[in-house]
Amino acid sequence: LAAATGLIVGASTAAFVKTLNFGSETVRLLPHYFFLLPLGLASSAALITYLFPNAAGHGANKVIGIIHGKSGRIPPINVLAEFLRTSITIASGGSAGKEGPAAQIGTGMASLFADILRFEGQDRRKLVICGISGGFASVFGTPIAGAIFGIEVLSAGTIKYDVLLPSLVAGIISYQFSSWLGLTYFHHPVAFVPIFTEGFFLKVVVAGILFGGVSFLFVETLSLGKKISASVKLPLPLKALIAGTILAGLGIAIGDAYFGLGLDTLQQALEGGSIPWYAFLVKSAFTSATLNFGGSGGIGTPLFFVGATAGSAFSGVLGVDPAMLSAIGFVSLLAGAANTPIAGSIMAVELFGALVAPYATVSCVISYVVAGHRSVYPAQLLGVKKSSSIHVEEGMPFELAKARYEERDKSVISGFIRLWRLLRLIWRRLRHSVVK
Numbered sequence: 001l002a003a004a005t006g007l008i009v010g011a012s013t014a015a016f017v018k019t020l021n022f023g024s025e026t027v028r029l030l031p032h033y034f035f036l037l038p039l040g041l042a043s044s045a046a047l048i049t050y051l052f053p054n055a056a057g058h059g060a061n062k063v064i065g066i067i068h069g070k071s072g073r074i075p076p077i078n079v080l081a082e083f084l085r086t087s088i089t090i091a092s093g094g095s096a097g098k099e100g101p102a103a104q105i106g107t108g109m110a111s112l113f114a115d116i117l118r119f120e121g122q123d124r125r126k127l128v129i130c131g132i133s134g135g136f137a138s139v140f141g142t143p144i145a146g147a148i149f150g151i152e153v154l155s156a157g158t159i160k161y162d163v164l165l166p167s168l169v170a171g172i173i174s175y176q177f178s179s180w181l182g183l184t185y186f187h188h189p190v191a192f193v194p195i196f197t198e199g200f201f202l203k204v205v206v207a208g209i210l211f212g213g214v215s216f217l218f219v220e221t222l223s224l225g226k227k228i229s230a231s232v233k234l235p236l237p238l239k240a241l242i243a244g245t246i247l248a249g250l251g252i253a254i255g256d257a258y259f260g261l262g263l264d265t266l267q268q269a270l271e272g273g274s275i276p277w278y279a280f281l282v283k284s285a286f287t288s289a290t291l292n293f294g295g296s297g298g299i300g301t302p303l304f305f306v307g308a309t310a311g312s313a314f315s316g317v318l319g320v321d322p323a324m325l326s327a328i329g330f331v332s333l334l335a336g337a338a339n340t341p342i343a344g345s346i347m348a349v350e351l352f353g354a355l356v357a358p359y360a361t362v363s364c365v366i367s368y369v370v371a372g373h374r375s376v377y378p379a380q381l382l383g384v385k386k387s388s389s390i391h392v393e394e395g396m397p398f399e400l401a402k403a404r405y406e407e408r409d410k411s412v413i414s415g416f417i418r419l420w421r422l423l424r425l426i427w428r429r430l431r432h433s434v435v436k
Contacts, residue, residue, distance in 0.1 A: 001117075002130050002166035006173025008113060009106035009134030013174065014181040016083060016105055017139060020098060023091035024260060033093060034251045034259045038244030040092025044085045045240035045294030052081035059086075059100020059298045060132065063107045064154060065379035067128055068397070074128065079108035085296035092244075093251070093259035095286035096297020099139045103298070106135030106174070126163050129154070133167040134174030140300070141185025145347035147171030149340055156339035156375065156398070157384030186263075188270050189353035190327050194320075201359075203318045204328070207311070208363035211329055212370025214310045215336025218284050218303070219374045225288030240294025247289055258286045262305045269308040270330070272323035279309035299376045300334065307333030327352045328360045336367035337376045374398060 027033045054075065059082065066074055086101040110131030114124040129150050137146025147167040151160045179185070194200050232239050251258075257265045262283065269275050287302040311329025315322035327348070335344035341364040348360035373382060373392050378399030385392055 001127065002169040003173050005110050005113060005127055005130045005166075006134045006170040007177050008109045009131050009170065010138050010174035010177030011181065012079075012105050012109050013102045013135055013138040014178040014183050016087075016102055017098060017178075017183055019083075020087050020090060023087055027091050027093075028260075032251075032256075034248050034256055036092040037094060037248045037251075037259070038241050040088050040094060041240035041244040041290070041294045042237045043092075044089050044094075044296050045237040047081065047085055047088075048294075048296070049236050052077060054078075059097075059296075060103045060153065061100070061299075061377040061379050063104050063128070063132060064377055065397075066107075067125055067154060068379065068381060073124065074104075074108045074111040076108060076112055079105050082108075082296065086298075089290065089295040089297050090260055093248075093256070094290040094295040094297060095258060095260065095262070095283065095302060096290050096295055096299075097301030097303075098261065098298055099136055099300035100298025101296070102139040103132045103135035106138075107131035110134075126166055129160070129163050130166050130170035134170040136300075137171035138174040138178035138183070140347075141175060141179075141183075141187065142347050142350040143172045143175040144168070145343045145350055146175070148346055149343035152340045152343050153338060153377065153380060155381040155383035157382070157386070159342070186267070187351055188267075188327070190324050190356045193324060193355040193359075200320075201362075203320055204359045204362055205366060207314060207318060207320070207325060207328060208332060208366030209370055210314050211307065211310065211332035211363060212336045212367040214280060214306060214329075215333055215367055215371035216374065217281075218306055218333065218337050219371070219376055221284045221288045222291070222376060225285075225292035229292040236294050243289050243293035247286060250286075254282065258282050261301050263301075266301075266305050266308050269312045269326040270323060272321065272326070273312075275309050275312040277313040280306040280313065283309065299338070303333045303337055303376070304330050307331070324356060324359075327356055328363045331360050332363045332367040335364035336371035339368060339371075339375050339380060341365045341368040 027036065054077070063074070082101045082104045086096065086098070089096055090098065107128045110127045114127045119127060132153070133147040133150030136149045137143045140146065147170065150167045150171070151163050154160060229239060257279070265275065265279065283302060283305050291297065307329035308326040311326035312322045315325040318325070331344040331348045334347065335341040344364040345357065345361040349357045352360070369386050373386060373390065375398040378397060380398050382392060382394055382396060382398055385394060
């Protein structure tokens with residue numbers, strides 16, 4: 001059954017990616033193609049507002065929520081909605097990824113397969129999880145990392161070992177079948193890895209801390225974009241039109257490197273090329289605006305872009321080869337922002353070779369810890385606390401845990417403010433008494 005799911009997901013991923021590539025390549029023949037972004041975001045918003053209101057949500061996060069809340073039952077209409085919205089968003093220049101939609105399309109097909117088999121409960125959930133693994137494996141060409149991602153991303157800090165073998169089978173079969181159907185993948189072994197020294201290892205540790213901070217910043221940028229969008233009391237298509245116009249205007253000023261998937265800039269960073277130091281900040285803002293103002297797509301490719309360009313920016317400060325640090329940042333952002341350090345570590349081997357893997361693994365784990373209790377997938381469950389000194393409730397979605405934590409923060413801050421005012425009042429009265 002896992003092998004059959006892999007075949008189904010591999011075929012659907014190949015169809016989606018080829019359609020997306022054709023649309024993107026055709027549109028990019030136009031000068032200043034990103035002028036289409038206002039229309040693209042508005043069209044995507046109109047689809048979800050008027051035609052597919054029940055399919056609201058983005059890619060992998062939508063799937064995670066359905067697995068936890070609805071036992072993996074995904075309506076087929078969600079597959080069509082995600083296919084159309086993501087193709088329109090990315091082709092018109094929206095900053096989003098393709099792995100989330102591939103996962104949602106794959107899991108939608110796996111759910112349909114489960115309907116045919118009349119599966120319910122745990123068996124249905126297992127097939128749908130295989131769909132996540134197969135979709136991630138076939139869209140990025142990382143069969144093992146994709147399989148692990150599918151079972152690691154559901155609950156931060158825990159892995160569903162009962163689905164490990166089916167996920168591996170689905171990931172490998174999906175990758176092989178999509179390759180056979182003509183998808184090509186990016187693999188870039190790192191040519192330069194310094195000889196191990198204590199100083200170099202310390203630099204990798206510092207880099208992991210920095211990447212954890214960037215993961216923190218990326219998640220909070222997405223959250224800020226969501227709050228800004230909610231505060232604008234306009235119909236979503238109109239908000240999308242305004243946001244797309246602003247982004248297109250910014251493109252005239254800073255160039256088109258931050259639109260779409262951004263693969264050219266990503267490859268340039270991994271080859272050690274010159275990248276503006278602020279590239280990871282701009283890409284984070286563009287992604288937040290795209291996804292929170294009507295666009296649709298995944299988070300993975302923007303994470304890779306942000307990680308690689310941040311690595312390029314930090315390489316000068318740490319005195320490390322920029323290509324190598326970009327490769328480490330590439331996987332460390334996935335580990336920190338998505339809470340998947342094992343999948344990120346394995347991806348480093350599959351994409352960049354075994355030589356960089358030990359350093360990438362250390363950086364991934366540190367990034368995962370430093371990023372804290374937050375996630376680019378709000379529906380992801382908080383399986384294990386990252387620190388015993390931080391009081392958060394386990395077993396609930398990150399979105400709810402973060403809301404409760406922020407509310408507790410507000411009450412604690414209010415308590416300190418009241419205490420400070422009381423102490424200040426006592427001090428003034430004491431001083432007044434002394435003066436008298």
